[in-house]
Ligand SMILES: Nc1ncnc2c1ncn2[C@@H]1O[C@H](COP(=O)(O)OP(=O)(O)OP(=O)(O)O)[C@@H](O)[C@H]1O
Ligand SMILES: Nc1ncnc2c1ncn2[C@@H]1O[C@H](COP(=O)(O)OP(=O)(O)OP(=O)(O)O)[C@@H](O)[C@H]1O
Ligand SMILES: [Mg+2]
């Protein structure tokens with residue numbers, strides 16, 4: 001589904017002494033089927049932006065459109081259920097979306113709520129829990145008797161079980177162990193491609209944004225600061241540092257290496273292996289001299 | 290300076306109830322005053338359970354835990370909790386104050402810290418985590434990363450003997466994480482306390498003095514970060530990984546570049562490559 005923000009402003013607690021504008025005059029477009037990463041410093045408005053995608057928050061000014069849905073102050077759709085069956089959101093803290101007695105019931109909640117036939121639900125639970133690496137013996141447990149990373153997996157499984165068309169992920173790998181982080185991102189990416197999903201990912205990992213996203217939007221203090229393809233955005237060190245962000249680690253290393261060795265190895269999304277090879281050639285070049 | 294054992298785990302086993310499997314199995318280790326220990330391990334390996342045992346939220350069924358030589362049990366637990374500051378994985382579970390500044394004050398009130406000192410520490414710690422502008426905000430109205438910053442300020446303010454950060458910076462951007470950990474470690478230099486960080490962040494592990502690696506409820510290894518990171522394949526088998534520099538160093542070795550040591554950061558690796566370059 002296409003997503004468009006048109007001059008969106010969102011203010012928390014308007015007309016009170018605590019009034020706080022978290023998004024200001026934000027406009028951008030996400031093409032259906034693309035994988036967008038949203039990046040920004042603490043408090044820059046990322047989670048606020050995401051909560052507009054399933055109508056949890058409605059713009060104070062401006063308009064958000066998601067497929068055929070229009071969300072604005074004048075245009076609050078009376079029924080958000082259909083939108084929510086199409087837009088699955090994994091929240092920043094998994095506990096916020098767990099509430100059932102058992103893990104199994106928690107994963108089943110979404111599909112049941114959206115009218116998936118009973119006969120299908122069991123299959124969906126199985127498939128979703130396998131996708132997130134949740135071992136079957138945890139299904140009968142209370143979701144609150146789990147480790148942090150296990151809770152995260154349950155929360156993600158609950159969203160996958162609904163089979164959404166738009167996947168909205170707010171730091172979905174926080175709390176996962178390194179293997180879990182990689183497997184989860186690979187799984188999202190595979191789903192994204194196979195099912196033709198539109199994916200919006202909030203992440204602090206420049207590496208993940210570089211690896212999976214085809215488009216990046218950088219936020220600063222509630223406003224859009226930069227946007228573009230990851231390899232364009234992530235090589236602009238100064239601009240990023242101005243908003244307290246850094247280039248990906250491989251770019252940092254490459255820049256430092258080029259400076260020290262007076263070389264100009266370009267950044268072209270190379271792997272560590274490819275980088276090692278370029279370095280070896282620089283050192284080997286030495287020997288031949 | 291002489292180091293004293295501050296935390297001792299002696300053959301500790303724990304399970305959440307009689308029917309549940311053991312989640313810690315004969316765990317023993319010692320953490321000294323003035324030490325920064327990182328605890329790492331796959332999801333469900335028992336890290337947070339260890340943290341909850343240290344401050345007496347849970348008690349072991351087997352073995353014993355000593356803090357400053359005193360056994361953690363129902364009797365000593367109230368005294369011990371005053372010495373142990375802990376930031377939980379989800380900060381929402383620990384906010385008690387109506388405003389950010391009330392929240393930071395709460396732990397100090399419980400410990401009878403005089404009012405002037407409290408005011409001073411509220412200022413200092415909120416400044417240290419970059420949250421001075423939010424003193425009067427209600428904690429539940431903060432962003433994810435702002436919540437973590439406030440939770441850290443609240444434990445720093447009580448100046449505990451043992452500071453446990455359970456994935457307390459997971460929602461921060463890499464720069465924010467670095468800044469906060471620098472703040473915490475500079476406080477560690479000034480005062481004597483033990484810092485335990487439970488983390489999946491490979492960069493954070495590098496800074497610790499020692500690493501305890503948990504696997505399925507058991508201590509899998511205990512070593513300096515540099516030594517841990519030489520075990521790449523074994524770590525990967527138990528769901529963990531090594532940082533970017535360690536991966537790159539490994540690839541360089543595959544290409545026959547004889548690095549003299551396991552580099553811990555960009556600077557060390559660049560230096561070693563430069564030395565090789567000069568020698569040729
Ligand atoms: N309240 C509870 N009741 C029953 N079992 C629990 C409870 N809390 C945790 N467990 C189980 O104990 C084991 C260890 O959990 P713990 O929270 O210590 O793991 P962890 O290493 O902190 O994992 P993570 O990296 O995911 O936070 C897990 O298998 C978990 O399912
Ligand atoms: N319920 C709320 N009421 C009032 N202000 C809020 C509320 N939630 C968030 N804010 C404020 O709005 C701003 C944006 O918050 P948001 O949660 O969107 O940030 P974020 O970019 O997701 O940050 P993080 O990386 O820390 O999660 C912050 O300054 C925050 O304090
Ligand atoms: Mg957020």
Ligand SMILES: [Mg+2]
Pocket residue numbers: 147148149336337338378455
């Ligand atoms: Mg944990």
